[in-house]
Amino acid sequence: MFKEFKLDDIKSDGFIHSRVYEFICEPEKKLFKINLGFADLIQGGAIVDCTVTITDWWHMEVFEYNKQQKVKQFDLDEIPEIDRIIKLSFNNDELILTDFGMHNNTAIDYKFTKPKIHITGEYDPN
Numbered sequence: 029m030f031k032e033f034k035l036d037d038i039k040s041d042g043f044i045h046s047r048v049y050e051f052i053c054e055p056e057k058k059l060f061k062i063n064l065g066f067a068d069l070i071q072g073g074a075i076v077d078c079t080v081t082i083t084d085w086w087h088m089e090v091f092e093y094n095k096q097q098k099v100k101q102f103d104l105d106e107i108p109e110i111d112r113i114i115k116l117s118f119n120n121d122e123l124i125l126t127d128f129g130m131h132n133n134t135a136i137d138y139k140f141t142k143p144k145i146h147i148t149g150e151y152d153p154n
Contacts, residue, residue: 033067033075033147035118042068043113046078051111055104058084060138062110067149075149082123085143092129092136099134108136118145 043064050063060082067075090102102108108130115126123145125138 030077030148030150033069033149035116035123035145035147037069037071038075038116038147039068039070040116041114042070042074043116046112048109048111048113051109053107053109055088055107058088060085060088060140062113064113066152067147069151073151073153075147076152078147078149081146082140082143083146085140087141089139090136091139092131092134094129094131094134099129099131107138110136110138 046064046066048062048064050061052059052061062080064078064080065076067078069075088104090104090107092099092102110125110127112127113125114128114135117124121142123140123143127136127138129135
């Protein structure tokens with residue numbers, strides 16, 4: 029049975045071993061949607077067939093960086109497809125999803141300011 033989950037239910041690295049099966053990004057509609065295999069939950073178990081939908085953000089930016097500097101700021105019409113989430117953080121109304129970068133020793137941040145976040149999937153206690 030599918031149900032809704034909160035961002036607080038998911039471990040900060042809860043997506044690290046999960047693949048993204050579908051990626052939809054329509055900045056003009058303020059829609060960012062990813063379907064993943066699973067997400068590890070803080071209390072144990074996982075969400076399987078997990079869908080994360082991010083909408084109605086005030087601002088969105090995507091950039092690639094290394095330890096010293098930003099390597100590239102992406103225009104919203106050229107956002108690279110996210111294929112995994114290696115880190116998730118949310119504080120002060122700012123959501124950041126981090127993926128591996130396109131170059132050696134880089135990462136890409138997908139940063140949303142004041143987004144609406146909707147997470148659904150099926151709970152698996154194992």
